[in-house]
Amino acid sequence: MTEQEARDFADVGKDMGDNVIRAAIKAARPIPANSDAITATPYAWRDPSSIPLRPWAYGRWFLRGTIACVVAPGGVGKSTMLAGTALALASGRPLLGKTVWDGPNRVWLWNLEDDMDELARSIQAAAKHYAVEPVEVEGRLFVDSGMEGSTLCTAVEDDSGFRLLLPVYDALTAELIRREIDVLVVDPFVSSHEAEENANTKIDKIAKAWGRVAKAANCVIVLVHHTSKAGAGEVTALSARGAVALINASRSTLVINRMEPEQAERLGIPQEDRRRYISVADDKANRAPAEKADWYKLVSVDLGNGPMDGHAPGDSIGVVEPWKVPDPFDDVKPGHLLRIQQLIDAGEYRENAQSPEWAGLVVAQVLDLNADDKADKGRIKQLLAGWLKEGALATEERPDKKREMRKWIVVGKHLQHTTAALEKGAARQGAAVEPQNLPHHHPPPVGVGGCGTAADKKIEVRQNRGAAGADDLDDDGDAIGWNDKPRTIF
Structure with missing residues (x-):
């Protein structure tokens, strides 16, 4: 046996490298009998408008x-x-x-x-x-x-x-x-x-x-x-x-x-x-x-x-x-939000729905809802949550009369009293903006006397038109709900 004939697979591997030999063996594997050859098909470019709609x-x-x-x-x-x-x-x-x-x-x-x-x-x-x-x-x-x-x-x-x-x-x-x-x-x-x-x-x-x-x-x-x-x-x-x-x-x-x-x-x-x-x-x-x-x-x-x-x-x-899930903002207009901001800004209202000073009672009065009704109360909570999320309302923590720390609802960004702001759906989105020349938390005057808590009393509020024109507002809440005569708000 010659030296060449005595060489085995290991010797070849040393000369050429194991990886090379493995690749050669893999490439040399025959296509199975009775099988069609596998070929790649070039993509035929198509006009997108010619592709059929999904059926x-x-x-x-x-x-x-x-x-x-x-x-x-x-x-x-x-x-x-x-x-x-x-x-x-x-x-x-x-x-x-x-x-x-x-x-x-x-x-x-x-x-x-x-x-x-x-x-x-x-x-x-x-x-x-x-x-x-x-x-x-x-x-x-x-x-x-x-x-x-x-x-x-x-x-x-x-x-x-x-x-x-x-x-x-x-x-x-x-x-x-x-x-x-x-x-x-x-x-x-x-x-x-x-x-x-x-x-x-x-x-x-x-x-x-x-x-x-x-x-x-x-x-x-x-x-x-x-x-x-x-x-x-x-x-x-x-x-x-x-x-x-x-x-x-x-x-x-x-x-x-x-x-x-x-x-x-x-x-x-x-x-x-x-x-x-x-x-x-x-x-x-x-x-x-x-x-x-x-x-x-x-x-x-x-x-x-x-x-x-x-x-x-x-x-x-x-x-x-x-069935459609009720949208809590259905029929809520920008004027409603502005009126709620005014009353909250003039008084002190709690975040806690169990409190007699709950801010939701203001919402209930303005929107003619019953805070004791389960469905209405759920809607009020969603409205408050939406306005808090969007910044129209905010919370702050401070002591009450007994010096116990409580969370209070306050006005966040005031709703601008202009037609442009009202048309942006501010009542739904809470897209309130800071009014020019109007201090934060101080909207236009809300009329006679102080505005007490929800549990205290009803008040008569004289609402003046302020900066908005007559065409921007009406008495039914379609805009901001202002009028020129005393009106029971809460």
Whole structure:
């Protein structure tokens, strides 16, 4: 054996370097048999205006060719919400405040845990509430119940292992295309397969298979999912039970939440009624800007199916209707803020809502609110908080008459008495400004006598027009509410 023949791999490595040899071996690996070569495709530049719009089906929630998830705890109104959504889609009417793109859509509700009677109750209650006639959805609404034989299983896991039931996906795709379905709702997802729901690799395969169906049929697949038992508190996309792979594969994830006790108290809604208010938000808006939560109120609809030919109460079924969170600044005008600043500046008012000298009592009088009413008191607190945040009001700490340190509400930046300042929405934004030639905390004179505390007495305040012209102000608060005669302010 020659010296050259005796050289082994280690000798070559010493000469050329191990890294060089590894790179050469990696580059020399053959392409597997029966496989196409992998090639990179150069990007073809396009005119942005020629790119098709995203094919939305419903608001910015449901996008064709994708899967969407709805995540909610039991009993929150999920099925009620979906019944209203189905009617909105099939009728083409924005019943729940969402745009139905391209006119009426064909919708398939496939519920795997309720019977047809229960499904009909929800659908007909919503139809009765919104006056939807049969002709509006005829031929566009399809409903199946797993409890009545229309079962659905897309994957199994047995002794032979996990496998997708591809013939089922093929049959689903064919029926979706045949019926020209735009939106298929599967409720709940957990009942549509027999795989381990905590296994990410398996759930990912199921979700991706649903995605291929949505793409092939050019429809939206909505998979309704429950929250985990540990998902107490606010529901998010990550509250979904089982593997996170389902959420990762979806293009939108709607989460449904009940109103929190703190929010109900702030809005003056009795705690026994807060369960009627739910919010819906896309917690994974990765193809559109995240929308603010949409609020809905659950109302009861009597089906009229009671005994005595409907002369006695029948089934009372919940229906969702859009609801707007009250804005505490609704109907609050700049003149109201100026008047409140004047009275606070002339007296002494506490921050503490339990105090008989609470500044909120001034707000209540000026806005004709009842500080003893829970809803009004909640609104007053929000108004004060808004003005404090924006600087129209401020707090300072100083001793009271007993030399105990207290927090007091004082005027921050005075509201300018000019049309320009009033037109900037100062009442809402608290966009008060320091008036020229007007000392801080000292607005124009507020008339006869001192202005005592809220608990002391009513006073008569003569308000002069000051620097503002007659066209800038009126007697109803549309501007600053000044007038030329004595007026009971508090």
